[in-house]
Amino acid sequence: MTGADSPKYLQLYQLLKGQVQQGIFQTGEYLPSEHQLCQEHGLTRTTVRHALDELIRDGFIVKEQGKGSRVRERGKSLNLLNVKGFSEAAGPDVQTHYLTPIRPGSWPESFRLPVGQGPCLQFERIRSVAGQPVMLEKNWFPDLLSPQPIASDFMEDSFFKTLSGRYLIEVTGSKQSLQAVTADARLMKLLMVPAGTPLIHIHVVFYTSQPDFNLYGELYCHTDPYPIGNTYLRP
């Protein structure tokens, strides 16, 4: 994708990003200093700093003046309104039940956002916290990954972490549409809520660093036990 003649700062950026994702640099660990990176790769500080700036923008590292550049906990910068919010908010007490495996399907109709084309995979799952179901989640994505992912391979049941760690695809943005609805019969049964319970219905598309690879999701959230949290802080 990014050949040998891509800008040097991008090459260094991708090298370091890969090393962070593969755990060669662990969370909280310091990267080599800027001067050291200059010598190791035969670059000037301007170029090295440009690469590090990109890593900061993507939320991979933070800088500490007088100390160094430290690997940051992942996923903070794009914790928009997505599944991670639940996992992080509720800690380790999250269970995931797959209603369907990852399987060939077709793009959703009457989606409130523009939808993809071509072959498509889909899966549906329920997220529970402390045994209580809080979200029904249906997802679609293009059948372009190889090897084809299967749910049991998911890292921490997170599609995003799997994409990032195994396929080096980063989520770069998202568009969402939210509506309040009342649970129908199927939702009452799956989420174990009484009739008339208000839910938040979300349509979402996630854009990634790979063009033409967008993720689509349709969510129903029972927010009484756990409100949906959403934080955005400028990096």
Next chain:
Amino acid sequence: MTGADSPKYLQLYQLLKGQVQQGIFQTGEYLPSEHQLCQEHGLTRTTVRHALDELIRDGFIVKEQGKGSRVRERGKSLNLLNVKGFSEAAGPDVQTHYLTPIRPGSWPESFRLPVGQGPCLQFERIRSVAGQPVMLEKNWFPDLLSPQPIASDFMEDSFFKTLSGRYLIEVTGSKQSLQAVTADARLMKLLMVPAGTPLIHIHVVFYTSQPDFNLYGELYCHTDPYPIGNTYLRP
């Protein structure tokens, strides 16, 4: 705040930012070229580009290779889940009805997010689209602005635009909490919805470029006519 001995790139950043906010550079217009800015201010391109990078990060400008740096339509980069979403989605057909003027009040109790301290102003308003009320909105903010703002001075009924344009305060982040609820008697009346209508209840805090100046909001949204839109794209 940022004195004469602040970094040169920050001084240039603030100068250009002010000129954009004051309309000296209009939306869609090109800024002076980087070389021109170098000469005008006696700086090198590194420094000028650093300033422009900050303006890009804040969503004030976009660069176009081979052409120039162009003033961007405001507010895109922080269009999280806020009032602007409604205004922008619905176009010019938005009305705002103030239930109360901006007046001294007290910080909300039982807010789902940490709340402010000290003297406080508040106001409550209803947003309608095409004559149909879609949102009840209550806001709190510290009584630190001078001159004290009044609702009739609001630029396009937007608190954010007023803060940015008149007080040079930028929103830098936000934290939100969403729940689905059912309309109670007051909401049924104010939003003109039947009993049992599901609404989205939002608690939100906006962080700004001025420390200790946070905005707090409590919203009830009727999403049947207009879903809540939310876009995030990495600058």
Next chain:
DNA sequence: TAGTGGTCTAGACCACCCT
């Protein structure tokens, strides 16, 4: 005191856009 990141200079060559 030594090492780190933060800022800045004075150049250079390139790809892109428009005329």
Next chain:
DNA sequence: GGGTGGTCTAGACCACTAA
């Protein structure tokens, strides 16, 4: 061809952090 932004070099001095 001339102007624009994109990349890069080879230095320099400073403020901050820790031993």
